[in-house]
Amino acid sequence: MTYVNKPVRKTDAMALVTGKGVYVDDLAPRDCLIVKVLRSPYANAWVEEIHTEKALAVAGVVCVFTYKDVPQNRFTLAGQTYPEFSPYDRLILDPHLRFVGDAVAIVAGETEAAADQALKRIRVKYRVEEPLLDMRRAKDNPVLVHPEEDWEIRVSVGGDNRRNLCSTGCEEWGDVDKVLKECRYTVDRTYHTKANSQAMMETFRTCCYLDHAGRLNVLSSTQIPFHVRRIVGRALGIPASKVRVIKPRIGGGFGAKQTAVSDVYPAFVTWKTGRPSKIVYSRYESQICGSPRHEMEIRVRAGMDEHGIVKALDVYTLSNAGAYGEHGATTVGLTGHKAIPLYRHTEAYRFSYDVVYTNLQGAGAFRGYGATQGIYAVETAVNELAAQIGMDPVKIRELNMPLEGSPLHGYLDSEMADSCALDQCMARAKEMMDWDAKYPRRDMGSGKIRGVGVAMAMQGSSIAGVDVGGADLKLNEEGTYTLTLGCTDMGTGCDTILAQMAADCLDTKMENITVFGVDTDTSPYDSGSYASSTTYATGNAVMRACEALREKILEFGAGMLEADPEEADFDGEYVTCGEKKVSLSEIAFAATCGNNKELRVTRNYSSPISPPPYMVGMAEVEVDTQTGSVKVLDYVGVVDCGTPINPNLARVQTEGGIVQGIGMALFEDVRYSARGAVMENSLMQYKIPSRLDIGKVRVEFRSSYEKTGPFGAKSIGELVIDTPSPAITNAVYNAVGVQFRELPITPEKVAMAILEKEAGEKG
Amino acid sequence: MLKIRNYVKAADLAEAYELNQKKTACVLGGMVWLKMGNRSVSTAIDLSGLGLDTIRETEEEFVIGCMTPLRALETDEGLNAFTGGAMRESLRHIVGVQFRNCATVGGSIFGRYGFSDVLTMFLTLDSYVEMYRGGRIPMEEFASMKRDRDILVNVIVRKRPxxxxxxxxxxxxxxxxxxxxxxxxxxxxxxxxxxxxxxxxxxxxxxxxxxxxxxxxxxxxxxxxxxxxxxxxxxxxxxxxxxxxxxxxxxxxxxxxxxxxxxxxxxxxxxx
Amino acid sequence: MKVDFWLNGVRRSEEAQPDTLLLDFLRSRGCYSVKRGCETANCGLCTVLLDGKPVLSCSVLAVRADGKKVVTLEGLQKEAEEFGAFLADEGAEQCGFCNPGFVMNVLAMMKELEDPTEEEIQEYLAGNLCRCSGFAGQTRGILNYLRYKKSQGKGASKA
Known part of the structure; x- marks a missing residue:
């Protein structure tokens, strides 16, 4: 292999580092109308009267739309395969406003100043109702977030808008209560994770214009072009065939852009006015009406025998969907499905859940997609068990973790751990951290104590039986290839790694492969880049396309040589048969003249299984016992993602995920005021890690080989955010003996808990 | 969004003071705070043409012009030698170098912000503000004064060992x-x-x-x-x-x- | 109001409103490298050089550029390519949206700090947020670049 498993530079790298204008707002036509949205000041209110005359009178204001102007078909903004698991609970504008920040009206102006001025001049009379802000009281609360008759969900996930339920369910295997009763050691604890904001550097944004055929062109910073095509069509009440979606370079996504947050507003404006328009969300809007991680409360009952074998897990997740149900039913599933199978000896498990509506910002997809929350809870519960039994938490995991060929209890998308090097990951992490020397704590004097902590994690590789990767490959006349994709590179480098695969499959140089994407008019269908699917699913599609095109080239060349294809050979440059040979460019040129055989193929790949990648994370923290500050000194991550197609990009994915995880563990929090307004509504208030907040982050790979993956690869994108929260929680516990069950672990919480503990010990 | 109707680069302090007597006028500091608000400013008064962006050290004191960026304080050898590096320590955590190249000492002190590292630091020293009209006022007294329409010209640190x-x-x-x-x-x-x-x-x-x-x-x-x-x-x-x-x-x-x-x-x- | 200034070495005379921010002013004049990541002066994406110093163009009035030299990444393409290659060789550019502001500040740091330690580098760049890379790859790229510059001899091809 020339390219696969090599640290190849990203094909767009130099354009990005030199600051070329390759993003939505750089490419938007200069004469775009500026679209702005009036946001609800109330968490639960109805628009009783709305007057737009004064707004329309502002010079430069082109249109003002209210709920009276929009189509009445409900839809979801969730970027999911049809039929979506998310309820159709939205209108472009709805007289019922369900959270602080919900859309009241749409304004478009020739300038930003005009649009801003118009927003101020819209007069609204609201009927304010009592909001439902506490997820624990949401189920069967008399305050209904979605009382409407036309609320609909097309897949049975237990949703019921009359009960504020977005989804509910229970899965059981064995008699979990009986096994728990038999266990010598048990814990029954509830863990609380908060909403987090993806805070990708490029906020949500979309630009729209009509083309020569009167079709709506949507240039969007999105992870889900093909879903946006369907969603915009449905929202506007027009055929999806009238919608074309183009994804340029995008400034990060992390799941935020798996929801079509910003698309419908300019789409509606352009469709109505015929004029190009764009919306660029402010950071404020991205924080208050984006698509953050679901807040969850997870109760874990776990049982262990006297030898440290985890026998039973009972997980109940309460998930806060907020005002709209995007990704609610699906994220919750991962809290069990990706956490319970980490323990191979379980004899019984139960996984049950409720996803509830509240009058808060609607949640969405965020890297990890529920697995992050579930793994935090289960890993912390197991660490609590380890403390109870007095065993090293690493030892507990060595006894219980999935091994190659062992069963994955509770994992619905593969019965067995077919490819798994988690044991090697643990061994290597232990070495890198010098665990045995550092566990559990070291007193550094002056009130500083260092502790180490551990957690492991798994994720999936694409949604089994659902996700479709697509690749379209053609030979150009000079003997180069064009690889057209429908997956969405969002900085992750999938355009590059798929070209690496193609180059190796075609025995050619990467320079000979032009990657194009994404344009729903020309790209092959692809579900999009989410659910850790692209390397695995689209990678397989690329391999199939290459294989098929090679056969066609071989046949074509053999035809030119008047040879039997069975006896000919294609080495990437020449088709040969005995002494005779014809070059690829000769074949390519021949194919452009008097030819009826296409040297072009499109291939799909959808997998019936979702092979999990695995990871071990270990944190060393230093706690200042007086101020409560927790400093991450060192974070070690050892990953089994199968074959890393591009070790540099896999490493940076891992480092980036770990650092986001550190933010989640220690300070990232989306909190709401008493009236339901987001408090962390800017990057001044919502603190993401700076380079001074993270200590050393060290990453290595221990690779299994996944037979069903391209070149043995599995996924990496999401897995890497899962370990920091439990590992850091464990490290803090090991340092100072205080067990936290809520994130983030802020200095104040630590200082106060230490004081309380000391008071308890004295008293 | 911040709205500014007129912008005047003051020719001297007298002009700046005169313009600033209007309630809706505003003296510009480094703009990092001002631009976040929703204020409507009738006249924005810029002092950046008046040479007030330097730190002068004499035998007795440091005279720090109001337009001196925080970054200049942070890297000033004299101030750091005098404070044993405390000046740098008080500033280096504030957002980032680019932010501190914008934010000015005058803006930070005049604003008397609750969160101000800068005000805390100067209160620790034997320091004064020099107001255009009000003259020299001890920092502690200034910190508890109400905002008025005077103009902060210099911040003075007396070199008491x-x-x-x-x-x-x-x-x-x-x-x-x-x-x-x-x-x-x-x-x-x-x-x-x-x-x-x-x-x-x-x-x-x-x-x-x-x-x-x-x-x-x-x-x-x-x-x-x-x-x-x-x-x-x-x-x-x-x-x-x-x-x-x-x-x-x-x-x-x-x-x-x-x-x-x-x-x-x-x-x-x-x-x- | 009239603003007479130098944009990437070229003398310009342009009109700006009293409240136009330098960031919007520059983008409207084709400097698309200048990005906005927040409205609160926290992200560093809009970093440009004003008379040689890195500043947040979101917090500078365009009229204050009068008489000054403004440099954006469009004016430092050679340097951006040179340093950017080291970033690219780590895969640390990722989505690229924070790159222009980050590269600007790295180049400013190269001018301001002589032979910085890793700690000094981290502190100098703390105001440049990045949500993709986790920073470690950026640091590796910078350290490799510094080694390269050292091996090239002091001051070689400095901006």
């Missing part, structure tokens, strides 16, 4: 402080300033004379005095809660940081 230290507690490295604490030892007596309470920084009075003669004390006496004063500050300094921390936690930090700062200026190391 001192030892000083600066500490802050933050939830993340470049966030606003949860609490700030400066301490200095001048003429043998120690002084402690607490800021980000979250209201304005204040010097902690020492009615019991716990810190009198701190410089002359033995190590053990210093230790006791630091402990005692930290306990005193814990009960005497008014603190409150805000988004970043509760009042209860801030009170705890008053104690911890006061002790650390006093130990630092007492030459007992800065830990513990």
């Amino acid at each position: 001192l030892v000083c230290a600066y500490f802050s507690q933050r939830n993340t490295a470049t966030d606003f402080p949860v609490l700030t604490c400066g301490a200095s030892l001048m003429d043998g007596n120690a002084r402690v300033v607490i800021g980000a309470r979250p209201s304005r920084a204040m010097a902690v009075q020492d009615p019991g004379g716990i810190l009198t003669g701190f410089g002359e004390m033995t190590g053990e006496q210093k230790e006791k005095a630091a402990e005692a004063f930290a306990e005193y500050a814990f009960s005497a300094v008014a603190v409150n809660g805000n988004m970043r921390a509760s009042g209860e936690y801030r009170a705890l930090l008053v104690k911890v940081l006061t002790k650390r700062a006093l130990r630092a200026v007492g030459g007992m190391g800065n830990e513990g």
